[in-house]
Amino acid sequence: MMNKKKIICILVMIACFILIIYRPRQLTLTIGVFAGSNWDVPNGDCYKIIDQAIERYEKEYPMVQIEYESGILKEDYSEWLSAKYLKGEEPDVFMILGEDFNTLSALGALKNLDSLIQKDQQFHIEDYYASVLYSGQYYNHQYALPYESNPTLMFVNQTLLKKEHIHLPDNDWTLDDFYTICQQVTKDTNNDGQIDQYGCYNYDWLDSVYSHKVNLFDENGEFCYLNQKDVKNAISFVQKIYNLNQGYTVTSQDFDMGKVAFAPMSFAEYRTYKPYPYRVKKYSQFEWDCIQMPGADENNSSEVSSLLMGISSRTSHIQEAWEFLKLLTYDTQTQKTLFQYSQGISSLKTVIQSDDVESLLNSDILEDTQVNLDLLNDVMENAMSQSQFRKYNSAIVTMNNQINQMIQNNEDLDLSLNSLQNEINEYLRE
Amino acid sequence: MKYSYQQVLSILRHSLSILNFVIILFYSMLILMTTQYIVQIQYAREFLDRITHLPQHPLVTFLGSISLYAVLIFVIYNRNTTKVSYKMNVFYSFLEVLIGFLLIYFLYMSYNGVLFLIFCDSIFNLKQEKYSKGLLGVLIIVYIISSYDVFSIFVPMTNMFEYFQIYGSQVNGVLMIITSCLEMLNIILFIAFMIVYLADEMRQNQYISEELDMVNQVNKELQNYAAITEKIGENKERKRLAREIHDTLGHALTGIAAGVDACIAMIDQNPTATKQQLQVISKVVRQGITDVRNSLNKLRPGALEEHGFKEALERMIAEFSSVSDLTIELDYQLEDIDLEKTDEDIIFRIIQESITNALRHGHATEVKINMHYDKNFLHLKIKDNGIGCDDVHFGFGLTQMKERLAMINGEVHFDGHQGFLTEVTLPRKERDKHD
Numbered sequence: 001m002m003n004k005k006k007i008i009c010i011l012v013m014i015a016c017f018i019l020i021i022y023r024p025r026q027l028t029l030t031i032g033v034f035a036g037s038n039w040d041v042p043n044g045d046c047y048k049i050i051d052q053a054i055e056r057y058e059k060e061y062p063m064v065q066i067e068y069e070s071g072i073l074k075e076d077y078s079e080w081l082s083a084k085y086l087k088g089e090e091p092d093v094f095m096i097l098g099e100d101f102n103t104l105s106a107l108g109a110l111k112n113l114d115s116l117i118q119k120d121q122q123f124h125i126e127d128y129y130a131s132v133l134y135s136g137q138y139y140n141h142q143y144a145l146p147y148e149s150n151p152t153l154m155f156v157n158q159t160l161l162k163k164e165h166i167h168l169p170d171n172d173w174t175l176d177d178f179y180t181i182c183q184q185v186t187k188d189t190n191n192d193g194q195i196d197q198y199g200c201y202n203y204d205w206l207d208s209v210y211s212h213k214v215n216l217f218d219e220n221g222e223f224c225y226l227n228q229k230d231v232k233n234a235i236s237f238v239q240k241i242y243n244l245n246q247g248y249t250v251t252s253q254d255f256d257m258g259k260v261a262f263a264p265m266s267f268a269e270y271r272t273y274k275p276y277p278y279r280v281k282k283y284s285q286f287e288w289d290c291i292q293m294p295g296a297d298e299n300n301s302s303e304v305s306s307l308l309m310g311i312s313s314r315t316s317h318i319q320e321a322w323e324f325l326k327l328l329t330y331d332t333q334t335q336k337t338l339f340q341y342s343q344g345i346s347s348l349k350t351v352i353q354s355d356d357v358e359s360l361l362n363s364d365i366l367e368d369t370q371v372n373l374d375l376l377n378d379v380m381e382n383a384m385s386q387s388q389f390r391k392y393n394s395a396i397v398t399m400n401n402q403i404n405q406m407i408q409n410n411e412d413l414d415l416s417l418n419s420l421q422n423e424i425n426e427y428l429r430e
Numbered sequence: 431m432k433y434s435y436q437q438v439l440s441i442l443r444h445s446l447s448i449l450n451f452v453i454i455l456f457y458s459m460l461i462l463m464t465t466q467y468i469v470q471i472q473y474a475r476e477f478l479d480r481i482t483h484l485p486q487h488p489l490v491t492f493l494g495s496i497s498l499y500a501v502l503i504f505v506i507y508n509r510n511t512t513k514v515s516y517k518m519n520v521f522y523s524f525l526e527v528l529i530g531f532l533l534i535y536f537l538y539m540s541y542n543g544v545l546f547l548i549f550c551d552s553i554f555n556l557k558q559e560k561y562s563k564g565l566l567g568v569l570i571i572v573y574i575i576s577s578y579d580v581f582s583i584f585v586p587m588t589n590m591f592e593y594f595q596i597y598g599s600q601v602n603g604v605l606m607i608i609t610s611c612l613e614m615l616n617i618i619l620f621i622a623f624m625i626v627y628l629a630d631e632m633r634q635n636q637y638i639s640e641e642l643d644m645v646n647q648v649n650k651e652l653q654n655y656a657a658i659t660e661k662i663g664e665n666k667e668r669k670r671l672a673r674e675i676h677d678t679l680g681h682a683l684t685g686i687a688a689g690v691d692a693c694i695a696m697i698d699q700n701p702t703a704t705k706q707q708l709q710v711i712s713k714v715v716r717q718g719i720t721d722v723r724n725s726l727n728k729l730r731p732g733a734l735e736e737h738g739f740k741e742a743l744e745r746m747i748a749e750f751s752s753v754s755d756l757t758i759e760l761d762y763q764l765e766d767i768d769l770e771k772t773d774e775d776i777i778f779r780i781i782q783e784s785i786t787n788a789l790r791h792g793h794a795t796e797v798k799i800n801m802h803y804d805k806n807f808l809h810l811k812i813k814d815n816g817i818g819c820d821d822v823h824f825g826f827g828l829t830q831m832k833e834r835l836a837m838i839n840g841e842v843h844f845d846g847h848q849g850f851l852t853e854v855t856l857p858r859k860e861r862d863k864h865d
Contacts, residue, residue: 078475
């Protein structure tokens, strides 16, 4: 009697369980996005692309409803996402800030996308530029896909160069050209005994390292290679540039007033400040444009930063999340709207190389500009990314501090780099 | 009021259950509340940097560990209230270990003291040493594996310690003191349980050995009593024999002696009267023979006296079977043979002795008896499946068997390999043969 009752009980429970799992239902996919631009430029249409994508997605998959929490600022986003993770309520698909990617991957918080990529016949990983794809990899596994990329360009003050009778450099210019021009423009224009016109602003050692195409760390983040010839060359180049100013540190005010010939500038800033209305507000006293960063040789290379998107490793709707992730990062239509409503560019070769994007890009820029899709394609092809590992961010911060000190104090690089390398290696091994 | 060992044990077990509940509640609440606290003070991002693996949903941890503990307690108490078979008991123990391990896993391997509770319960229910030793081994292995330091080598997981460190060093210190006190108390309770349990075990052993001593004493007395009754019986039998001899043989021989004396005196004077007298004596002699035979009959085994040979055998076999777990097969093929009473007696005794030996020395469970005849001989085979013996040692029983058989020209052969085989051959007497 007892046994019969028990068996019936168990059967009912199993049936309920199956029903709960397989019940036809409206499923809700949550996504995590932040307001504003990833690159700290003003952006009024931050949710437009997402909203359009959601609309298209919900039309295609009527059973899925997508929700997001609006109004999270970029500076709060990291904390917000971490808190959600701790509470176990993280969104299924979400944006990943550069500084969070390593930590989240190391914790196993992100879904390893390798198998999804392999299974999906319509998805071709080669469509992405290799370097931006690399920034979403952690120990050779793809954990995130680039949603939006932002290459670094070189701002050129055309008015200043014209005044000094210097031609606008070509896109394949080298570090030597860069140095020569800096040398030429650095001078005292009002004869008060102090230089008041400068070669460049904000060009730091990492820019130089990217130009030299150096990998600072090994693939697993267990060693750093600071004490090598290329790193030394890169840093001594920055030291040379710095020394041109005779110890004076160029400020943003100098730059705004048009006293500086060059400055690294992200594409997002270019996109924001070049067209109306911001062109009236900023850098309005002089003509300017952007070109590629100078290279150590003819193959210019530079840094490209990307806003990544990934899937939570704990999501229960893997396929739906993957489809939505694809819609945001892989869909040509969505990626094209980036040029309309955002300041970054797509990471897809097909989008960058398509014709209708060209018109989108330059529709609101009145003047002639060097920046076109060919240039962007070039930059993206030759971009460099550093390997990602958990201690990357903190290692870079330490290196940054010490190397800036070396540059400012004109330290002997051999010795200082060697001791810094030992220090960093020790930290990485901990 | 004095408690019995069993009462103390169950009190200790209840307290262990309650204490473990408190500890598990403490840990799971700590996770739940610390998560809230981290989110509140906006420390989540830093916290993620400090930990090595993403924690589970805090509510899953909380509800999961509490409900697993509830299941564990249910199993423990259900097992105690219902009488379960031995195999089920072992199964229950392993089920408890499994649930316990899952519970420990849910709490990020930070607290494995619940295994003590499981050990107490299992040792309480699994009294037999064979399994409790195995269980002890399993538990020690699980205990070692389930510590965070060991387990996190194989499976990366959140370190509970990080949750403590969120609070300043002062609160952290207090929390550490609370946890170590609770865990210490758990261990103390466990040790107390084990001490009481072992004391109880020792007490029971002592009790059993006392009982055994008493049984031995009684056994000895019984043996003495049996010896005495045997002696008495022997005496009675002697007296009876003496009386019998006196009454029959004595009487007849006296009469014969007197009659013969009279004949000696008379034979010359009156041969006719002497002849008559001798006839009387002859009658007396015959009467004497009849009397002696009657007396001998009285000495025969009771069973043979009352029944035929075969029935007597069957009866004896049935008696043996009923008092022991011996299976005896009798294959009797002497239906159409008339045996002499003496032969019957001897064969009966031999079978009786063989079965007794099979039971007493061979510890057999099966005895096969086969009796058949051919032209010249009767054959008797008694085979048991006991331990047998390599060399047959002739004790009183076997010697007597041999001697008895020698009286009727029989032969016996013993074989102690693969059980014990007794083989008897008896020459057939002319008058037994029908053909």
